[in-house]
Amino acid sequence: MSRIRVGIADDHPFILLGVDHLLQRHPDIQVCFKSESIGRLLQLLVDVPVDVLVCDYEFEGDPYADGLNLLDRIRRVAPAVSVVFLSAHSSTHIISSALNAGAAGFVGKGPEGFVGLVTAVRVAKNKRVFLPDSIANRILSTPGCAAEGGSSLDSLSEKELTVVRMICDGMSIGAIAERLNRSRKTVSNQKNAGMKKLGARNDVELVTIVREWSCS
Numbered sequence: 001m002s003r004i005r006v007g008i009a010d011d012h013p014f015i016l017l018g019v020d021h022l023l024q025r026h027p028d029i030q031v032c033f034k035s036e037s038i039g040r041l042l043q044l045l046v047d048v049p050v051d052v053l054v055c056d057y058e059f060e061g062d063p064y065a066d067g068l069n070l071l072d073r074i075r076r077v078a079p080a081v082s083v084v085f086l087s088a089h090s091s092t093h094i095i096s097s098a099l100n101a102g103a104a105g106f107v108g109k110g111p112e113g114f115v116g117l118v119t120a121v122r123v124a125k126n127k128r129v130f131l132p133d134s135i136a137n138r139i140l141s142t143p144g145c146a147a148e149g150g151s152s153l154d155s156l157s158e159k160e161l162t163v164v165r166m167i168c169d170g171m172s173i174g175a176i177a178e179r180l181n182r183s184r185k186t187v188s189n190q191k192n193a194g195m196k197k198l199g200a201r202n203d204v205e206l207v208t209i210v211r212e213w214s215c216s
Contacts, residue, residue: 003030004125007048009041010056010086015109019054019086019117026118038062038070045078052104052124053078054117057087057094058157066157066193067098075102082124086113095131097155097197105130153198153210160194163187168207 006029008019016034023029033048035041038059045053053074057067067085074083082104095106104124107113116132123130153161166176173191177184200206 003028004052004121005030005032005050006121007031007033007035007041007044007050007053007081008055009035009038009053011036011059011061012056015056015086018114022114022117023054023121029118029121038073042073042077045074045081049078050081052082052084052121054084054086054107054121057085057098058159066160067094067103068101068197069193071098071101071103082127084117084120084124084130086117094155094157099129099131104128107132155197156194157190160190160197163190164194164198164206164210167191167203168210 006023008016008023008031010016010019013036016036020031020034023031032050033044035044041053041055055070055074057070059070067087071083074081083102084105084107085098085103086107086109088109098106104127105120107117107120107130113132116130120130153164156164162180163176166179171179173184173187176182177187180187182190195201195206198206198209200209
């Protein structure tokens with residue numbers, strides 16, 4: 001029997017161990033590698049091809065680490081791999097955006113999410129999409145709410161949303177970097193990522209979009 005080759009990536013060691021332990025219990029699944037960093041992950045995807053990647057949605061310390069940007073980087077080095085995101089994020093907008101970008105599944109961190117992880121891997125191997133019933137039902141019951149040319153604030157990662165709100169409060173990149181103890185480059189990248197997701201071309205449009213969504 002040909003086993004499903006799986007890679008695991010998460011910046012929390014305990015999550016890596018937990019997912020590894022769960023998957024290794026099933027004879028049709030072979031865990032080929034584990035990675036705690038995006039740089040290492042991208043290299044492993046080249047060196048150790050896998051069918052499915054179970055991957056954290058957001059990595060600490062990487063300005064390009066939200067799931068949409070990460071999915072794009074993964075596609076460049078391993079276009080055939082199916083990506084199942086493992087994340088604490090539960091926003092329907094974030095999940096929908098990830099699926100629209102080509103993710104093969106979205107499983108929550110925690111006992112309820114882990115219950116469906118093995119099924120998610122098997123479904124992803126067959127190039128289909130997996131969502132737990134609880135998430136699928138929420139998405140189906142949520143009306144479309146994307147603004148013209150952009151998405152809602154829920155499409156932003158927590159770090160991007162924090163930076164965007166501070167920009168809208170009139171703070172400069174330098175002031176935000178000092179307040180959040182991040183580099184200016186990181187803050188700038190997070191601002192730009194937020195603007196791209198919201199469809200804002202400049203700071204004026206950004207403020208307008210954020211105010212509209214905050215009042216909706």
